[in-house]
Amino acid sequence: MVRKPNCKEVILDAAEAVVMEMGAVHMSLDVVARKARVSKGGLMYHFTTKKSLLKAMIERLVKQYYKDRAVVLEKIKEGKGRLLKAGILTALAPDKKRDRMGLSILVVAAHDPELLKSLKDAHRDHLNELTGSGLTLERAAVISLASDGLMLSEMLGFSPYSLAQKKNIKDTMIRMIEELESAA
Amino acid sequence: MVRKPNCKEVILDAAEAVVMEMGAVHMSLDVVARKARVSKGGLMYHFTTKKSLLKAMIERLVKQYYKDRAVVLEKIKEGKGRLLKAGILTALAPDKKRDRMGLSILVVAAHDPELLKSLKDAHRDHLNELTGSGLTLERAAVISLASDGLMLSEMLGFSPYSLAQKKNIKDTMIRMIEELESAA
DNA sequence: ACAAGTATACCGACCGGTCGGTATAGTGTC
DNA sequence: GACACTATACCGACCGGTCGGTATACTTGT
Numbered sequence: 001m002v003r004k005p006n007c008k009e010v011i012l013d014a015a016e017a018v019v020m021e022m023g024a025v026h027m028s029l030d031v032v033a034r035k036a037r038v039s040k041g042g043l044m045y046h047f048t049t050k051k052s053l054l055k056a057m058i059e060r061l062v063k064q065y066y067k068d069r070a071v072v073l074e075k076i077k078e079g080k081g082r083l084l085k086a087g088i089l090t091a092l093a094p095d096k097k098r099d100r101m102g103l104s105i106l107v108v109a110a111h112d113p114e115l116l117k118s119l120k121d122a123h124r125d126h127l128n129e130l131t132g133s134g135l136t137l138e139r140a141a142v143i144s145l146a147s148d149g150l151m152l153s154e155m156l157g158f159s160p161y162s163l164a165q166k167k168n169i170k171d172t173m174i175r176m177i178e179e180l181e182s183a184a
Numbered sequence: 185m186v187r188k189p190n191c192k193e194v195i196l197d198a199a200e201a202v203v204m205e206m207g208a209v210h211m212s213l214d215v216v217a218r219k220a221r222v223s224k225g226g227l228m229y230h231f232t233t234k235k236s237l238l239k240a241m242i243e244r245l246v247k248q249y250y251k252d253r254a255v256v257l258e259k260i261k262e263g264k265g266r267l268l269k270a271g272i273l274t275a276l277a278p279d280k281k282r283d284r285m286g287l288s289i290l291v292v293a294a295h296d297p298e299l300l301k302s303l304k305d306a307h308r309d310h311l312n313e314l315t316g317s318g319l320t321l322e323r324a325a326v327i328s329l330a331s332d333g334l335m336l337s338e339m340l341g342f343s344p345y346s347l348a349q350k351k352n353i354k355d356t357m358i359r360m361i362e363e364l365e366s367a368a
Numbered sequence: 369a370c371a372a373g374t375a376t377a378c379c380g381a382c383c384g385g386t387c388g389g390t391a392t393a394g395t396g397t398c
Numbered sequence: 399g400a401c402a403c404t405a406t407a408c409c410g411a412c413c414g415g416t417c418g419g420t421a422t423a424c425t426t427g428t
Contacts, residue, residue, distance in 0.1 A: 024294035025209055039404045109340055110208035110294035116340060124344045138356035149333030156293055156300060160308045165321060172322035223379045
């Protein structure tokens with residue numbers, strides 16, 4: 001009987017994988033346990049209820065979210081004029097993690113929307129940080145909305161854009177905001 | 185035994201209401217039937233499987249989507265210079281229907297993501313229509329992304345913006361794109 | 369005009385299976 | 399010996415789907 005050093009993380013990963021493969025509704029505890037190569041008892045040992053598993057999923061996600069945001073804020077602070085560029089680049093960056101993020105949000109939203117509260121707070125915090133860094137609410141919102149839009153697209157498997165197109169789109173947005181910046 | 189004149193529509197409405205109230209996962213056939221004041225047998229008469237109900241949900245939604253798009257395209261065609269304004273205004277318009285739309289997408293995505301295909305096609309068509317009307321892909325993408333972002337926000341109950349703020353955001357985006365327009 | 373037949377629209381009990389959760393006895397590791 | 403599990407059995411609730419039956423509306427032969 002091998003002790004798993006970070007069993008919780010393994011289970012969380014498995015849960016995400018299950019959602020990706022079978023859809024949010026079909027994420028049952030048995031299936032997750034099997035995927036994580038853990039007995040059901042083992043799973044229940046770490047997460048006493050399904051709700052606690054779901055909660056852990058978004059909590060891990062929110063944690064990652066804040067970590068990413070710290071990087072953005074750092075970039076914004078150091079390069080004053082380029083703050084928007086930094087913000088948008090990060091917001092629109094194609095990220096493997098973002099896909100998983102979308103999936104986790106989807107499961108939780110489907111099972112128990114109330115659990116999204118902490119994510120909602122993180123989202124609002126992000127907006128506040130952006131505006132606090134000298135951006136007007138509107139410009140921050142544009143960045144935020146574009147980021148959300150891209151996430152939704154990836155999350156549902158939409159996003160008809162090629163990688164090259166995505167780059168062009170990003171460039172366009174940066175130009176748009178920079179022009180606005182200099183006009184103000 | 186009263187015959188309902190448009191029973192299918194009533195059931196579809198009920199399904200959406202159930203999702204809104206209890207979350208996507210808890211949308212069972214029994215609950216939907218009860219909500220629609222139809223017996224389970226009655227529901228199964230109209231929708232032989234749950235999948236067919238889900239399919240009907242997004243099909244109705246896609247139909248509405250195309251109807252809305254027709255209006256936008258009309259506006260774009262008549263006022264050449266203001267095409268972007270018209271497009272963006274419609275894309276960002278706060279719409280009660282959009283909320284239900286998001287919810288329906290959420291259920292279907294949770295149950296059987298494959299069923300989203302027709303919506304995906306509609307989404308792509310919309311982009312093609314925008315680019316076909318003289319917009320570059322990038323500008324069309326910005327409109328599209330912002331629209332998606334707003335939908336995601338509403339869909340998950342995010343969107344910390346007040347109505348006045350939303351108006352400002354829209355104005356900002358319009359200004360941004362108009363400036364880009366004149367610069368080109 | 370009306371009975372007979374047929375298609376349509378709907379009811380609600382029921383079935384097999386799955387789900388979240390509980391319980392319990394046992395096992396290797398620190 | 400506490401901890402971190404495995405393995406398995408079980409429970410009640412609920413789920414999607416079936417089925418036999420019934421009420422209503424439309425057609426048709428006479």
